[in-house]
Amino acid sequence: MKITDFFKSKNTTKTFTDPPNTAVFTTKFVIFDNKDITHVTHEIEDGAWQFFSDDEFEHFEDVAKIVGLQEIIKRDNSILELADLPLGYLATRKNKDEKWEIKKADQNT
Numbered sequence: 001m002k003i004t005d006f007f008k009s010k011n012t013t014k015t016f017t018d019p020p021n022t023a024v025f026t027t028k029f030v031i032f033d034n035k036d037i038t039h040v041t042h043e044i045e046d047g048a049w050q051f052f053s054d055d056e057f058e059h060f061e062d063v064a065k066i067v068g069l070q071e072i073i074k075r076d077n078s079i080l081e082l083a084d085l086p087l088g089y090l091a092t093r094k095n096k097d098e099k100w101e102i103k104k105a106d107q108n109t
Contacts, residue, residue: 016069039092042086
């Protein structure tokens with residue numbers, strides 16, 4: 001399987017414009033506990049992607065992980081549905097089987 005195959009899905013024709021090895025933020029819950037990704041942000045300030053589960057944590061530094069975008073897509077290719085998520089927006093869902101709800105991020109939070 002080619003690395004670009006991770007950016008395509010049978011369910012969608014969307015692809016990320018970011019390279020597969022783009023560093024993205026996630027947590028140990030997603031990486032080590034294989035928790036569903038339920039919260040995605042595309043930061044307006046720097047274009048960074050963040051992929052989180054619904055786990056709560058007090059200090060991001062204690063649970064933070066940086067991985068390549070392709071690793072996130074390998075774990076959950078439904079993330080491809082968000083490939084065109086604009087800067088400054090976020091997407092949420094209750095679990096992997098739910099549809100994404102997209103809205104503009106509140107810049108005051």
